[in-house]
Amino acid sequence: MTDEQGTEGRYPANRRTQETDFPIAGPYPADDEISLYDLWNLLVRQKYLILGVAAVVVALSFVYATTREPVYEYTSAIEIGRLPAGENDGGESRLVETPAQTRSRLKNTIVPTARAELAEELGDESGGVPGVSLAGEEESSIVLLTSSGGLERGGEISQLHSLVLNRLEQVQQRDTQALRNDLNRQQSSLEDELELTRDERVLRARRGQRERAIAAAEDQIESLQTARDERELELRSRIQSADRAIAKANDQQEAAQARLDRLDERADVLDERISATRNLLADLRETQRRGLRGGSDDGLLGLFMGSQEVSSLQQRLDQLIDERRFDLDERRKDLQNRISEMERTKDEQRDIKAQIREEQEELMARFDRQIREQQRTVSEQRAALQRMEAERENDIANREREIADVQGRLENIRPTEASFVATRSLQPTNAGTRLILALGAVLGLMLGVFVAFIREFLANARAYREQPDPDQT
Template identity: 20%
Template structure:
């Protein structure tokens, strides 16, 4: 109960002290508040200056299609800015202006291919920030300009080579060389087919003559056989009548005639059954070879005609493909986008520092608690007998 009573006394005592010192507390808080307001009003306002850079792009093959891609990887560009261009520009700027607190940061908005240069300063350094940002951007543009120049030169050379190739394809004299070569091959194959037909006609004529020769030989053989039969009858008659020298001479002549007819018959039969058959077989073989050669030559004619037709189709397709290739290269050349600044050192609409409301509020809170602390300190001194009593030595001493 005593502890509760002491606590109530202490709380009442604190409130009494605060009430007795209310004027000092209010004045102290008001003084701090006024000081905070003055600080907030007198401190220069700091703005954030932003420059937006759109990185150059070139048309690049991606999978089965094409897509505009940055000239360099964004991380590479950021590294160049942070490690190269920004320190270089800030060093030059410090030598010229002696402003050491100038800083430039690089940021990349999410899911974008833009670069942001950001700096914070008051309005009196706006021109220095603008100059610094512009110099940094100029260095980046110059670096990317070299890459673009090389890319343009390469595409320009490819376009020129493509146009020269197109001129070669469209040149009738150049095409005539290929066309005439295939036409000559085709005409030669056609002549070979005609020659083959003529040869076949000659072989057929020879085969027909063999048939006629066969009939003639058969007739001659029959004639010789008849003559031989007649001579044999005459020989038999002459043998019976050969009584004198004249009859013997007649018999000798008959025998010679028979022998001649037999020899002639043998030759005719050899001609009919051997030589003529061999000649017939040879002609048949030549005709079969001729037919096979005719098929081969017809195939050559068709192949040559197909190659000639294919030449016209391929030539037209080559011209179309070359034109498409040139158009594609020109499109890539025309779609090259250089790196450029979309905005340079644009200040924020509102200052980013100082935060006046926070400063004033903080000054008010500090003034209130400081005044209260001072009130309790003065009350403690008072209760201790005042400053004079505290400093005066006691009687015992």
């Protein structure tokens, strides 16, 4: 467009042609600059028109402000339901849905569906159903539904908000009801387990095996103790028999030793008698030899009588020698043999006694070991019964605690519900009378200025058309 405009593209290239073709009426400068003084003069000349237009607009605004229908804001507060804390939730309850999910569901699904259902119910297919907008903080668990309308539309708005709330409750109730059913099943199962744990019949059945084992072990202990006592009595009797045998042998040995001592004394006596008899016999024989050498009758008589006495002494001496050599020695040997036999008997009985004591110690140790094993079994079974009872009490306490926890979780289930529905604002939400009058005044002034400029333009255009054409003159 450089052929029709200047280098800057703002003004016609041939200003003379413009002035000839479009002369400006009145004493206006021939340049294209707009003078603020000219604008001010224009506004001053048209001030009554501007004020008149402004007054008309203000009057119309006043009429509108006084005759318009007041518009109120209806607000419903929906609190998103909460579920009890799970195992991995750190003990804090959680929302059924996040606020973002709930807002998205309301905006994209529930609100349009509820408006369409209300429109169908009211027979209004032109989209005249009140609108619903979401308010409140984005991350808050409370979602605000807001709608605007007059008093006559309060029922429709309340019905619409109720539809939205019911649909949201139905959607989110599936999650809460599923959890509630699951918790009810858990509670029922825990109560059954608690009843089974408290059942004395079950306890007796569980204790029966342990108690039978304890009774069997105690019977075994009693049997072992009886057998031990019997064997101990038997062994003691054998030890006493050995002691008696040893005492008897010792007595016999002492008696034999005493007899042996008496035999030794008898041997000494016999030796003395043999020696005396030999001396007496020697004296008699010497006397006979002297009598034979004398040859007297008295000597012969004495020799005869001495011969008898010598013969008697010789027999006595032979008897003493025989008794000393044979009878006494045999009796000594017999007594020595009996003493040796009694010593062997004593040694045998001592050995038997030692064996019996070893057998007794081994037997007592075996019985004691078996009794300790059975006593350990009794202690273990009784400890097991105590543990069983403690575990039962612990199980009962755990089940009661779990049931209380489930009941607490059931009580902590809060469904989605409305804190209030379609509550009307106390004051109208549309613009007030003062604001409308102020806006009317500003709009009237603007419109008056515009009309003034249009009027001035039309006057100049008419003056231009009434000027003669210079080519015709």
